[in-house]
Amino acid sequence: MQMKQMLKKGTKTAKTEKTPYQKPLPPFYTEKWEKAGLSQIENDFGTVFLRETHYAFNHQHGKYRLGQFYEALEAWEVYEQEHPLKMTSDEKIVFYDTETTGLKGVGTHIFLNGLLEETSDGFVLKQYILADPANEAAFLFESKFWQANQTIVTYNGKSFDWPQLQTRWTLNREHLPPLREHQQIDLFHSSKRIWKNDLSRMKLTTVEQQKLGFQRIDDLPGHLAPMVYLDAVRSGDHDMLFQVLRHNEYDLLSLITLFIQATELVFSEANQEHAIVHTNIGKWYHDLKQLDSSQSLLENVTENYATNEAAEAYYLLAIQQKKQKKYAEAAESYEKALPYLEERQWIEASLGLAKLYEHQLHDLEEAEKHTLNALFRVRQSLLFKKDVQQRKREAIEKRFLRIRKKQGMK
């Protein structure tokens, strides 16, 4: 309430005409940050800081060398079909990760653009640091995302980093060349595909630890990054900032190795990992309509693992087999899967069996048995919302009555 004294009703200032771009001054800590090892870049729009780090092909990150990236690329080059992970050496590939001052909205700044690219003898990491919010145009311009088309590889970049960048670009669009659309490969989505039900969390650090054999030492938790930057631009202190840079560096190096591993798994026979991982990949092929790859991988799972581990693979196979009109095989696959499926799929499999027995295999007794099983399970289930449960029950009851009627007619 004491602030009342600060409030004045203004006489309206004359509308400020849009003036030509005025290059902002470098911030007061420029010299200090340069001494600490950051280089100051001066472009038409102002100042931006850069840290550049080079890596050789044989740089070890977790269980992979970065150079293995090229083996992965080769694998994709010979793969003729489309795939969300597919990249080729014709493309200009850049691994991209940002650090921001918040989670959403126009008031959230990107303060770090980390770009990891190929060079002739390895990889180079360019970390551009927003000098201060006044120098944002300079910072964005250096990202070069307005230049030739590239393939951008991110972790959740489709829903986070890229929309954030678009927001910042829109705010500076008067001065900057337009932002181009680039091809995007989001490894977060791929990871969810591959490790669903295998990893409990899909955080990049979790994937690193559990799958990529990389353990971060003294890592700054990502959610503290905003605080560090906010403090750095107020005080000029850069010490903590280097921890954010390292955090971002880890993220980007892991993106390369994650891509290597994802590629390996997608093309591997079903014996590298848990059955669930290969089954997930089989399902992924299925959803991409690459049915041959899907079926052979799923069959591969059923051959390599005990029935209980391969239950879901059998379940997915059954669906495909039914589509191919291999009814007896489909029923067999369902039956094998049934004892080990989780509830939702158990109910679906029972209904799948009921349908097969009723319509194709003409065994009404079996059909009735599976219908009843499904009905009891749905009734007891806590999985569904009330109305969904009600609808399912009614549908099954209808089926049951129909089967009963058919039996009577016999």
Add this chain to the structure above:
Amino acid sequence: MIRERKTVKELIEQWQSDPKMQNRVQHVRVLPERPASYATFPKQLHPSIKKALQSRGIEQLYTHQREAFDYAMEGKSFTAVTPTASGKSLCYHLPVLQRILEESKTRALYLFPTKALAQDQKSEMNAMIEAMDEEILSYTYDGDTSPSIRQKVRKAGQIVMTNPDMLHSGILPHHTKWVSLFENLQFIVIDELHTYKGVFGSHVAHVLRRLKRICDYYGSNPIFICTSATIQNPKELAENLTNTKHQLIANNGAPAGKKTFLFYNPPIVNETFGVRRSAILEVKDLARKLYESEIQTIIFAKSRVRVEMLVTYLKSLTAQNIQDESVRGYRGGYLPSERRKIEKGLRDGTIQTVISTNALELGVDIGQLQACIMTGYPGNIASAWQQAGRAGRRQDDALIIYVAQSTALDQYIIQHPDYLLGNKPEEARVYPENMLILMDHLKCAAFELPFKQGENYAEFDVDDLLEYLAEEKILLKTTDTWHWMTDRFPAHDISLRSASQENVVIIDQTIKGNTTVIGEMDRYSAMTLLHEEAIYIHQGTQYQVEKLDWEEKKAYVTEVDVNYFTDANLAVELKVISEDRVRQLGKANVAFGDLMTLANATIFKKIRFNTHDNIGSGPIHLPPEELHTSGTWLHFKQPDDWTDDDLNSAMLGVAYAMNSFIPLYIQSDRSDVHVVPQVKAIHNGEPTFFIYDRYPGGIGLSERIYDLWEQLIQHVYEHVEGCSCQIGCPACIGAQDQTGNTKDQVLHFLQSFLLEELMDDVLREEDFANEANVKKGYENSED
């Protein structure tokens, strides 16, 4: 029960020969029909629009619609005063559609106070577009909009319908996703302007200031089109709300049907105490008669609890018919899906009686209702007209029954029906100067776009405030610009609707393992309605509050079936922080300034249904709520011949009456301001009346009372003196002990002391006050 369909006319005739009704209906007023006045279609009106209008049988416009079109085409912002069912939506649809047809990239933003209203208007707009046979994209954008079409709405929606809350937290902070809207925005339509008053209106005033700032950034300069129910100062309100000059369209050309108003006073059940039968019980009986005559009726009750009580009472009418849904409640706190269902039932006639809080005052399209019952005076004339407008929307005969409660204001209305029917409705005001509201939205504005040094925020020069925010490490100043520099998202910390910022969620735990959220309530109300052991009523079902988790803002309730409801007391402590203005009032002093209050819910009573007996009580254990606000106070030397006790009871009576009459002067609810008397105020040791705004930072209500003390006291005196009771009653100074002589004391106090001794020079003072009013004026910025 025998039901027999009657027309409103037949029912009124029947009542005229009913001695009981004759006795209780103290006044009958009939408003005659009013014919329409028309204007021709404008010459440039696009043929497709003309075609669509003609397909609905519209061959000419009402005069106000034509005037609206012409102003809009001249690029002038305007405000049209439009009562219910007067074709107000064409005032904005026509110019908007015209401009879109002329230039397809044109954009319009429609703001409705609620989601429901936006949904309604979208259906209407889509029907219109279909009849026009044109490709125009019109969408609602709110919490219910599916994520899959959001992007399309943002990029391609030519007409976007939303509400202030969504604009505040879902659109403005993400304006870069709406570039095509903001670059091409030509119209901002504000429907139901009169609802934007008080705290909510002041918030919305800032949301609109932020909106204009963003439009300015993208180079658009939209006009505002406002429509309002009848209030005294529509133009002023629109100008303050939008910070833009407005034209006023006051002459409505729409026809209106005949309206019969009955002023109904419940019978006195205790002569000495002046106690009348409870209005709720009377409404119950009246509603039953209307129900039996199959007249579709809306009943307004002032609080959620009363709505629920009436629902409970009236549902018993349909108890024999299982799944009979013809009696329903409708109020805030119900979940949206529940409300949509009720609205539909009203439109298609399956619901015959609906009991509502003022949520339904708004123009939600519920079709034609024949009768309206007001349980008590809704606090201001404008609301009363809004409620009355619910009956007879389509020019039919309509019946409006005003049932007075025992309160001073209600009884005043029933004695002076022309106050309601003959007076202009009250003023509605916003107070964007409220420091807390201003600071909140300044943060949002800074989040949305950086501030340059010397740049105004709407009419405010904010450099000092921005400097303060920089010191607080919320902003960062580079050479000449303040940038948002924290990880917070300020719009989420600010709710436009409720005084306190976090609501208490009400959780039904009747069935273990299947708990559900059944509603929410603002914190201040929760202190007295959701304390432990409170009976909370929801859709006619009673719940007992088992546990109130104040930290987590959760109230756990269990269904119960009891024959009482609960009513809680709130004790208030007051401290003066600063005196900003003072003036002499005879020998008394009047001041205005900042206050700190400490509200403490102390005890609650259990009150039996029907008889309203007090059947028990208990303590409430809640931390006191602190409130910094602005207030005005009147203080004077304690007269020698008065004991503290006598003075205390006289002052209590006066305060009671004052609190009742304040809504007469300022459009507000009783609960927006508080009157607290103290025989020895802490800051001056003198007898003092405090009147303060019940909202953090103040909302300009008590500031206006600062100039009105004389009139207020005069009015209170006249009313108490004119009241027919002997010892004081709920209609004047509140119910009193039979043994006391409080009423005499109050009158004596008012007359001999306040009026004569303190203010003998009232005339001179009034001149002074008027002059002060003129000087203060209301600055409208130029634009």
